[in-house]
Amino acid sequence: MNHLYLKIRNITKETAEAITVEFENPDNEPISYQAGQFLTLIVNIKGESVRRAYSLCTSPLIHQHPAVTIKRIKGGLVSNYLNDTLKVGDTVEVLPPMGVFTTEFSENNRRHxxxxxxxSGITPLMSLLLTTLQSEPKSMVSLIYANRDADSIIFKKKIEDLQIQFKDRFNLVQIWEKTPLFWSKGHKGLLNTKMIRKILDSLPKSTAEATEYFMCGPNPMMEVIQKAFIELKLPLDKLRKESFGISPEEAATKKASILEESQKNNVPTEGYEVTVRYDGEEHKFMVPPDKSILQTALALDIDLPYSCQSGMCTACMGKCVAGKVKLDEEDALTPKELDQGYVLTCVGHPMSEGVVIVID
Ligand SMILES: Cc1cc2nc3c(=O)[nH]c(=O)nc-3n(C[C@H](O)[C@H](O)[C@H](O)COP(=O)(O)OP(=O)(O)OC[C@H]3O[C@@H](n4cnc5c(N)ncnc54)[C@H](O)[C@@H]3O)c2cc1C
Ligand code: FES
Incomplete structure (x- = not known):
């Protein structure tokens, strides 16, 4: 995969915890991407090369220069490093835009x-929102935006401006955990089924031919939305999800369950040999039960594609053409991809002998 070396053109402080970093290609080649995709930033911290995914918050139809917004995570290695050290003029190594949290835009679409x-889940949604308003004159967008309080809202002013510019086609519903006294701009507290029902009922009735739902935010919030969709009998297949990561607790639960699964499948302590075909080469290596296929490959200096390393982004996707692989996170793949045998090497564990994975 060709790595890009992009120059930082501008940095904007969005909130006390988040910056937006705008890039340009020093070669003057345009950076082509689709709304909703992400960049993988590769940085060297204390001699170690680390990668993290950051969604593009810009629209390819509007902005000449792509940008990502990086919010600090408490104790987080890369998000804090980037917030603390990036400067205008710096060059950052990135992987080309990737991701499937996007949609086809057409001026003939008439959708909601x-x-x-x-x-920070607003970032890919901002890209989708801007692109839809710009390119689909007959479509409408509703943004249901949950934040801790007024000071933590990323893109507050931009969103307020869009409300004025597109008042007939853009509708904002705010949810704040902490509100000032006599606040009447939206809903107070955390999103729950009752609130979701109320909000969806209150959205302007559109003449849309179809309604499509996209969500991106903390995992507990997205679980509430998914459950509400089931309870309210809303079409789950129309609900698209982008997850940014998992908490240490969720990671520990997943690890425990994969070890349990390995025991159930009588996986030997030394694990199974896996064959990975990628970039014209074939690699064979043993994967022990407590390591993923990607983790093992990287430890052996085998160059495989990846970004998030937590089953969220699909950068490491390959097709399992023989043997059995268990994923400890499969949300990023569609049911169709799972049926076709696609796996994510970063969260994939061999459960049988003879596993062969082909990565395009
Ligand atoms: C497709 C994709 C797009 C992303 N887009 C953005 C974006 O636009 N803006 C942005 O700020 N981030 C985004 N992220 C998250 C980002 O890639 C990093 O995971 C995040 O910045 C934390 O990295 P870190 O090195 O600071 O934390 P780490 O050092 O990796 O983690 C520190 C601790 O925080 C926990 N943790 C990490 N991420 C989360 C999370 N999301 N929720 C709960 N706990 C967590 C970890 O389990 C760990 O214990 C995206 C992730 C993916 C997969
Ligand atoms: S590297 Fe992101 S899903 Fe595997």
Missing amino acids: LVLFGGG
């Missing part, structure tokens, strides 16, 4: 996009 965003 309902976007559920929480905190």
